[in-house]
Amino acid sequence: xxxxxxxxxxxxxxxxxxxxxxxxxxxxxxxxxxxxxxxxxxxxxxxxxxxxxxxxxxxxxxxxxxxxxxxxxxxxxxxxxxxxxxxxxxxxxxxxxxxxxxxxxxxxxxxxxxxxxxxxxxxxxxxxxxxxxxxxxxxxxxxxxxxxxxxxxxxxxxxxxxxxxxxxxxxxxxxxxxxxxxxxxxxxxxxxxxxxxxxxxxxxxxxxxxxxxxxxxxxxxxxxxxxxxxxxxxxxxxxxxxxxxxxxxxxxxxxxxxxxxxxxxxxxxxxxxxxxxxxxxxxxxxxxxxxxxxxxxxxxxxxxxxxxxxxxxxxxxxxxxxxxxxxxxxxxxxxxxxxxxxxxxxxxxxxxxxxxxxxxxxxxxxxxxxxxxxxxxxxxxxxxxxxxxxxxxxxxxxxxxxxxxxxxxxxxxxxxxxxxxxxxxxxxxxxxxxxxxxxxxxxxxxxxxxxxxxxxxxxxxxxxxxxxxxxxxxxxxxxxxxxxxxxxxxxxxxxxxxxxxxxxxxxxxxxxxxxxxxxxxxxxxxxxxxxxxxxxxxxxxxxxxxxxxxxxxxxxxxxxxxxxxxxxxxxxxxxxxxxxxxxxxxxxx
Amino acid sequence: xxxxxxxxxxxxxxxxxxxxxxxxxxxxxxxxxxxxxxxxxxxxxxxxxxxxxxxxxxxxxxxxxxxxxxxxxxxxxxxxxxxxxxxxxxxxxxxxxxxxxxxxxxxxxxxxxxxxxxxxxxxxxxxxxxxxxxxxxxxxxxxxxxxxxxxxxxxxxxxxxxxxxxxxxxxxxxxxxxxxxxxxxxxxxxxxxxxxxxxxxxxxxxxxxxxxxxxxxxxxxxxxxxxxxxxx
Numbered sequence: 001x002x003x004x005x006x007x008x009x010x011x012x013x014x015x016x017x018x019x020x021x022x023x024x025x026x027x028x029x030x031x032x033x034x035x036x037x038x039x040x041x042x043x044x045x046x047x048x049x050x051x052x053x054x055x056x057x058x059x060x061x062x063x064x065x066x067x068x069x070x071x072x073x074x075x076x077x078x079x080x081x082x083x084x085x086x087x088x089x090x091x092x093x094x095x096x097x098x099x100x101x102x103x104x105x106x107x108x109x110x111x112x113x114x115x116x117x118x119x120x121x122x123x124x125x126x127x128x129x130x131x132x133x134x135x136x137x138x139x140x141x142x143x144x145x146x147x148x149x150x151x152x153x154x155x156x157x158x159x160x161x162x163x164x165x166x167x168x169x170x171x172x173x174x175x176x177x178x179x180x181x182x183x184x185x186x187x188x189x190x191x192x193x194x195x196x197x198x199x200x201x202x203x204x205x206x207x208x209x210x211x212x213x214x215x216x217x218x219x220x221x222x223x224x225x226x227x228x229x230x231x232x233x234x235x236x237x238x239x240x241x242x243x244x245x246x247x248x249x250x251x252x253x254x255x256x257x258x259x260x261x262x263x264x265x266x267x268x269x270x271x272x273x274x275x276x277x278x279x280x281x282x283x284x285x286x287x288x289x290x291x292x293x294x295x296x297x298x299x300x301x302x303x304x305x306x307x308x309x310x311x312x313x314x315x316x317x318x319x320x321x322x323x324x325x326x327x328x329x330x331x332x333x334x335x336x337x338x339x340x341x342x343x344x345x346x347x348x349x350x351x352x353x354x355x356x357x358x359x360x361x362x363x364x365x366x367x368x369x370x371x372x373x374x375x376x377x378x379x380x381x382x383x384x385x386x387x388x389x390x391x392x393x394x395x396x397x398x399x400x401x402x403x404x405x406x407x408x409x410x411x412x413x414x415x416x417x418x419x420x421x422x423x424x425x426x427x428x429x430x431x432x433x434x435x436x437x438x439x440x441x442x443x444x445x446x447x448x449x450x451x452x453x454x455x456x457x458x459x460x461x462x463x464x465x466x467x468x469x470x471x472x473x474x475x476x477x478x479x480x481x482x483x484x485x486x487x488x489x490x491x492x493x494x495x496x497x498x499x500x501x502x503x504x505x506x507x508x509x510x511x512x513x514x515x516x517x518x519x520x521x522x523x524x525x526x527x528x529x530x531x532x533x534x535x536x537x538x539x540x541x542x543x544x545x546x547x548x549x550x551x552x553x554x555x556x557x558x559x560x561x562x563x564x565x566x567x568x569x570x571x572x573x574x575x576x577x578x579x580x581x582x583x584x585x586x587x588x589x
Numbered sequence: 590x591x592x593x594x595x596x597x598x599x600x601x602x603x604x605x606x607x608x609x610x611x612x613x614x615x616x617x618x619x620x621x622x623x624x625x626x627x628x629x630x631x632x633x634x635x636x637x638x639x640x641x642x643x644x645x646x647x648x649x650x651x652x653x654x655x656x657x658x659x660x661x662x663x664x665x666x667x668x669x670x671x672x673x674x675x676x677x678x679x680x681x682x683x684x685x686x687x688x689x690x691x692x693x694x695x696x697x698x699x700x701x702x703x704x705x706x707x708x709x710x711x712x713x714x715x716x717x718x719x720x721x722x723x724x725x726x727x728x729x730x731x732x733x734x735x736x737x738x739x740x741x742x743x744x745x746x747x748x749x750x751x752x753x754x755x756x757x758x759x760x761x762x763x764x765x766x767x768x769x770x771x772x773x774x775x776x777x778x779x780x781x782x783x784x785x786x787x788x789x790x791x792x793x794x795x796x797x798x799x800x801x802x803x804x805x806x807x808x809x810x811x812x813x814x815x816x817x818x819x820x821x
Contacts, residue, residue, distance in 0.1 A: 051820035054794050057773035062679050069686040078697055085694040085701055088686045194802045239796040361809040365791055366798040405772035405791045417764060418652035419738065427658055430789045431809060456688060508697040
């Protein structure tokens, strides 16, 4: 028996980054908003407090902050001809759960895409020829440009208190910042974090080769900061525990640390936690979603929450799953290439390297992702791809901190994994290794997609989402090229030993690689190429707004969160200035 | 039940704890500590059977032998850690999707067994001991240190064939949980005396290093390691 609740102005599904932003912006516009969250609430003062937060086993190994696969997971296969099998425990990627979502345990790498990323297909065809893009590469232009998004990138910087150094202020290039970035109206709100010693050695070597090193932009306050919502953030303590763990200093930005403190004081906002949304109620004839169905996990009671506006912000997989399960839009059909929901699933192609310096003291547990040093000379539009045999690219980083003892020990390949010699080598190298990563783009391919699984079901009895994904020839070639560039810098650093660690041919669901998933509900210029329009509004239901990296047409060579946050703010602005006055399609097809 | 009253040392002897690993449980590796250890409180096991205690102790001491860098895996509490982990919600399969149907699948598709970690390790210990008895004539904990190292190498390299169990995958999980026990915060029962943190030079808590990146640039930061328990 479903209990029908009183209609509300807006309901938000998933209280992570995008959900938090929309809830804040819509309540500021005077709307009454209900936030639905499947996991628990998280209050930093008690949930992320010292000393318990510094627990590598609990957070990094046992994945305390991650989603519960027992009630909902996805199935996976490399090829359409295989049977997909369930991910029984998250590993390759780690979607979070609870208020704050994946933003609680991210590393805080805060990036903008390049201006030419937003017109990717046009850019490549103009520069490399009309026929340069293979038929199987299903990339497309974004329906929004960098210049339009810049004010919202800027606003998101000021939500997060981002620390970094600008490399392009209104077109003026600044040495020591990222000279390949699009023009910024303002510098970062906070000065960059100090570079790790490994990063400093990398910077000197990169510079000697003519590259352009700069401090990694970091979504944490390097000094105490008050954000645009009036929320106070502490200063980063360089604890080295960012990834997979939350921040006890409320320095690392998440919706919990930068938005929820304001929303908790907001009478127009109501948070409902431990509620599992099963379906959107869709009126196809009216092209509206009338509300959402959810089960309260605390009582077992099922509710229908009618709403004037529905915001779907539940991570890439749940967003795509919800549309497929609710019958909104046309599912992607791999056989014909037609249909759009589930199309263009894109991962992030990250391949690492390590170098060993017996004479350098590197204090490997100390630091923050913001202490990493980056070169962006090999991202999409930063360099000429003529004759290279691939498109795309990514930034290259010498990382910082994050070497706790279970996960962060590095020894040269070929070292035994146990026994006395293993112990000697472990001790010998612990203070003396530097880690590198390549943040490779992933461009859509017709064989990489999501649909509903025919066999496995979730705790509510719904078919699971099925992911079909493998690394493409383009992306493997791109990644090998990035590694070859890192290798030149590593050699110039003069290590005693180094190792490049390319990804295996087949994507594997273990071990951890990246939580940067994208696509499935992509945005575009018309209903023939996209699920949502430039304001993240569904083409099939004008009061449904889909948030997050699921709307990216493809994955670029940067972490997705900076763009995801900017898009949510851009969409919220359009809802406030246009949609509320005149509810209906914001773009006419 | 009478079995419940058998003192730990007796059942270890009964299980054939002749190897250095299991002996370390009672005697301690450095002989100077023998008297102290003999008077140490008897360990209480939450879920592990006597055979399993003997097995995990032997494995811990083979993977983490006592030497100048650290005490043995058993002296560091690794079997206690494993016992508590397998008794925990994680050990019982919390947050794990366990619905069928079950298929072996491709290696890229990851773990596909219905077994919880606790059941997985129970089945693995049985399979490993059965293989050890077939190959060496005795269970793994009764092998000499050299034989144990040889057995682990065979499992690691895919040369050991267990009946109805993937020996190579089991080895990797055994290695992972043993290393977790050695390196995790001592609050979980392993890493006694922060032995592994001392060995590495990992300072543990509070890990508030603001300003120290510059202060210790190019110089080693040295601090007495501290556990969560030291701040609780």
